[in-house]
Amino acid sequence: MPSNQTIFPSWHFDHWRAVDDRVRGGASTSHLDQVDLDLSDYSNGDLEKGKSNAGARFWGHLDIDTLGGAGFASQSYRYGPSPLRLPSLSYTGLSITYRPDPQTHYTEKTPRDYTLVLKTTPTANIPKHPKTPGPPREAQLTYEVTFSLPTTTVGKAEAKANKEEKREFKWNEFQATYRGKHVPEGDERWVPLDPGLIYELSIMCRSDFGKQKGDFGVVVRSLEAIRKNENGWWSGLGWLWSWVVGLVNWGWSWSSRGGVKLEDGEKKLIA
Secondary structure, eight states: OOOOEEEESSOOGGGEEEOOGGGGTOOOEEEEEEEEOOGGGOOTTSSOTTOOOEEEEEEEEEOOTTBTTBOEEEEEEEOOSSOBOOOTTTEEEEEEEEEEOTTSOOOTTSOOEEEEEEEOSOOOOOOSSOOSSOOOOOOOOEEEEEEEOOTTOOHHHHHHHSOOEEEEEEGGGSEEEETTEEOOBTBTTOOOOOTTOBOEEEEEEEOTTTTOOEEEEEEEEEEEEEEOSOOSGGGGHHHHHHHHHHHHHHHHHHHHHTOOOOOTTOOOOOO
């Protein structure tokens, strides 16, 4: 079996940015911090030799009162000027490994549903210390899947005892979404996901229109791209095709939008 391609870790924590509902006048907050995972939990070769034991703790507070039932908190990793390329000819989807956060006190009302978000068009720079509220980002079509913590997790002791979860998502499981609402195929805004052009990746906790709120927390050990079990010279065509499409799309976006401003010294970070 071919080995998967690791996207995170390394996490490059200084490259992540908070994108919360505060840009719309809300009060939700999010953070992404490094945590050291307990290596004793990984037996039978679960943790590959030489790999980092650093996980990412995504935590914060989801407020729904300020915006009347709506709310979201997220951490985003922006690629630029070149996108993350995971062409469907070479990869079948993404795999995320996560566990409850030992520092979060879980109750029956604690948010447990999280969203992995992909953007496949160039995005604007995210300030490291944005104004509150800052100018809202331009709405874009995104592609999203949901992963959840087990409902049996209540209290900090149970969070420590719970083993991690692993979810695998095929590319066709990512739902096209606009402003938090599903965009079905056939809608004039719908565009199929092209995983060969990922310009931004986010982890989000959202209210889902009032269904969850309050303090939240989850620890993510890794995010990987699932390789296809194929061999042969044609396996490299996916990268070549995405490169050509990416070049065309980048030129179109630059000319139609007047260019995308990049942060000083910004460059693609390769995990």
